[in-house]
Amino acid sequence: xxxxxxxxxxxxxxxxxxxxxxxxxxxxxxxxxxxxxxxxxxxxxxxxxxxxxxxxxxxxxxxxxxxxxxxxxxxxxxxxxxxxxxxxxxxxxxxxxxxxxxxxxxxxxxxxxxxxxxxxxxxxxxxxxxxxxxxxxxxxxxxxxxxxxxxxxxxxxxxxxxxxxxxxxxxxxxxxxxxxxxxxxxxxxxxxxxxxxxxxxxxxxxxxxxxxxxxxxxxxxxxxxxxxxxxxxxxxxxxxxxxxxxxxxxxxxxxxxxxxxxxxxxxxxxxxxxxxxxxxxxxxxxxxxxxxxxxxxxxx
Amino acid sequence: xxxxxxxxxxxxxxxxxxxxxxxxxxxxxxxxxxxxxxxxxxxxxxxxxxxxxxxxxxxxxxxxxxxxxxxxxxxxxxxxxxxxxxxxxxxxxxxxxxxxxxxxxxxxxxxxxxxxxxxxxxxxxxxxxxxxxxxxxxxxxxxxxxxxxxxxxxxxxxxxxxxxxxxxxxxxxxxxxxxxxxxxxxxxxxxxxxxxxxxxxxxxxxxxxxxxxxxxxxxxxxxxxxxxxxxxxxxxxxxxxxxxxxxxxxxxxxxxxxxxxxxxxxxxxxxxxxxxxxxxxxxxxxxxxxxxxxxxxxxxxxxxxxxxxxxxxxxxxxxxxxxxxxxxxx
Numbered sequence: 001x002x003x004x005x006x007x008x009x010x011x012x013x014x015x016x017x018x019x020x021x022x023x024x025x026x027x028x029x030x031x032x033x034x035x036x037x038x039x040x041x042x043x044x045x046x047x048x049x050x051x052x053x054x055x056x057x058x059x060x061x062x063x064x065x066x067x068x069x070x071x072x073x074x075x076x077x078x079x080x081x082x083x084x085x086x087x088x089x090x091x092x093x094x095x096x097x098x099x100x101x102x103x104x105x106x107x108x109x110x111x112x113x114x115x116x117x118x119x120x121x122x123x124x125x126x127x128x129x130x131x132x133x134x135x136x137x138x139x140x141x142x143x144x145x146x147x148x149x150x151x152x153x154x155x156x157x158x159x160x161x162x163x164x165x166x167x168x169x170x171x172x173x174x175x176x177x178x179x180x181x182x183x184x185x186x187x188x189x190x191x192x193x194x195x196x197x198x199x200x201x202x203x204x205x206x207x208x209x210x211x212x213x214x215x216x217x218x219x220x221x222x223x224x225x226x227x228x229x230x231x232x233x234x235x236x237x238x239x240x241x242x243x244x245x246x247x248x249x250x251x252x253x254x255x256x257x258x259x260x261x262x263x264x265x266x267x268x269x270x271x272x273x274x275x276x277x278x279x280x281x282x283x284x285x286x287x288x289x290x291x292x293x294x295x296x297x298x299x300x
Numbered sequence: 301x302x303x304x305x306x307x308x309x310x311x312x313x314x315x316x317x318x319x320x321x322x323x324x325x326x327x328x329x330x331x332x333x334x335x336x337x338x339x340x341x342x343x344x345x346x347x348x349x350x351x352x353x354x355x356x357x358x359x360x361x362x363x364x365x366x367x368x369x370x371x372x373x374x375x376x377x378x379x380x381x382x383x384x385x386x387x388x389x390x391x392x393x394x395x396x397x398x399x400x401x402x403x404x405x406x407x408x409x410x411x412x413x414x415x416x417x418x419x420x421x422x423x424x425x426x427x428x429x430x431x432x433x434x435x436x437x438x439x440x441x442x443x444x445x446x447x448x449x450x451x452x453x454x455x456x457x458x459x460x461x462x463x464x465x466x467x468x469x470x471x472x473x474x475x476x477x478x479x480x481x482x483x484x485x486x487x488x489x490x491x492x493x494x495x496x497x498x499x500x501x502x503x504x505x506x507x508x509x510x511x512x513x514x515x516x517x518x519x520x521x522x523x524x525x526x527x528x529x530x531x532x533x534x535x536x537x538x539x540x541x542x543x544x545x546x547x548x549x550x551x552x553x554x555x556x557x558x559x560x561x562x563x564x565x566x567x568x569x570x571x572x573x574x575x576x577x578x579x580x581x582x583x584x585x586x587x588x589x590x591x592x593x594x595x596x597x598x599x600x601x602x603x604x605x606x607x608x609x610x611x612x613x614x615x616x617x618x619x620x621x622x623x624x625x626x627x628x629x630x
Contacts, residue, residue, distance in 0.1 A: 127361060190402045191406075197355055198468070199421060204420075
């Protein structure tokens with residue numbers, strides 16, 4: 001009847017569109033997601049500031065100038081003024097962005113990735129494993145973010161690494177929950193059974209066949225966590241449970257400023273602006289990522 | 301040396317809140333090396349569950365193989381360890397699923413999906429596996445295999461994807477392929493191409509095949525032997541020509557009368573199988589086809605009729621096969 005060579009008439013396929021130059025892609029993106037690109041710009045400025053801190057910061061952030069304590073912005077080259085020890089606020093903000101970004105990225109990536117693996121595994125294995133894991137995650141979800149983070153710091157003690165652990169732990173169940181919901185749908189699609197029928201191990205099916213299919217919710221959670229992590233780190237540092245002096249950190253600068261801001265408001269205003277602006281930037285960026293990756297939520 | 305695959309009194313039940321569903325209730329059949337065996341039945345007759353049981357792909361809970369044996373080359377697959385069955389899956393027994401549109405992973409390229417089982421089961425290097433993947437794609441009739449191999453499933457049509465699935469199922473030179481309604485989701489013209497391809501390839505490579513289908517036309521043309529299933533049991537089994545021309549079970553007869561046939565004058569109207577398949581949670585001891593059967597007698601309610609020999613390799617599970625149905629020639 002039909003031989004192998006005769007059946008090649010099945011629909012021919014359109015060629016893949018030629019690659020657009022990246023500048024055009026960027027312009028298109030800016031037109032469709034103006035706020036997201038604005039957020040991304042803030043993030044990029046922050047990253048540049050953090051990476052090039054040694055070059056762009058006018059002073060050593062730890063150097064104390066006792067001749068210029070609480071100097072007003074603009075005096076003697078201190079663009080944003082100095083704090084109670086005469087340390088340059090602009091330089092401290094720039095170095096502080098390192099702390100913020102490091103905590104933000106490490107916590108967001110580790111937290112959401114752990115959530116990703118747990119969520120997919122939970123959906124894949126199902127049954128008792130799923131039930132028990134979800135109840136454990138429920139326990140963590142029952143606490144407000146900041147309370148849980150406070151509890152972790154209270155247990156582990158303050159310090160840079162402990163703060164990161166304290167921020168990561170509440171993130172894991174949040175991401176796991178969202179990823180599991182998506183992975184449950186993926187689990188029912190025949191290619192997962194097909195992979196099982198090909199004799200692949202559970203770990204291989206989870207990591208190679210299911211995880212790439214839940215990348216969209218994963219990336220959405222990741223970008224949302226970035227802003228949250230920065231805000232949480234600032235909050236913990238503000239409460240004195242996070243990063244310790246003299247490491248420049250925005251939350252810590254706010255704490256120290258609380259005694260002096262009536263007379264010298266700049267010591268509180270600029271770190272506050274830095275925190276708000278960076279969280280704002282990450283959230284705008286995160287929202288756009290969600291719009292692009294999740295067509296169901298896209299408005300029209 | 302016995303058959304390649306021997307299924308002996310297999311029982312797969314699903315334990316649900318509505319009761320125990322006896323999806324497969326004492327099924328036995330053999331598959332010899334290189335042979336194509338069809339399993340026919342309507343939806344819910346247990347034909348797919350039997351096939352999934354062979355590879356132990358029954359979701360557990362709620363499903364479980366509660367009894368019987370599945371001997372593949374002498375090894376009982378029904379109760380071996382998870383590691384042992386994983387060795388068999390994909391390597392000795394592979395499976396082609398019904399839905400080519402969703403049986404391939406959308407985020408992995410054709411090449412990655414084709415080479416993965418070869419690297420996992422045959423310890424091939426990536427380059428060797430890729431070379432073989434190109435050959436396989438060519439074998440299943442995909443043009444420009446070197447270009448296709450880097451494409452993703454959404455670049456291919458349904459027929460092409462099913463060809464890729466066939467290539468995947470052949471990748472590790474299995475001894476048995478289970479095809480679960482391989483053409484149901486395809487256009488009629490493509491169905492014929494795909495079946496022809498599978499028939500030719502399995503014959504050339506001497507691979508045995510179990511085709512699960514509800515399409516009797518497929519059976520007539522491509523199968524050596526046929527098992528007709530109803531409500532979790534085999535009601536009739538025999539050579540394809542016997543089943544097609546000399547059915548001895550009322551259900552087989554009803555099935556054959558319900559489809560149009562090209563090889564005889566057009567009838568005024570088709571004769572559908574009246575009624576519904578039984579609720580598998582509430583089977584009584586009698587014949588489960590009884591409520592829909594034109595030949596039913598009182599005896600049918602008392603006990604389930606055993607499979608009785610009707611001819612060479614031809615068995616039917618009906619008390620009346622030898623009297624009322626004995627003379628039927630289609």
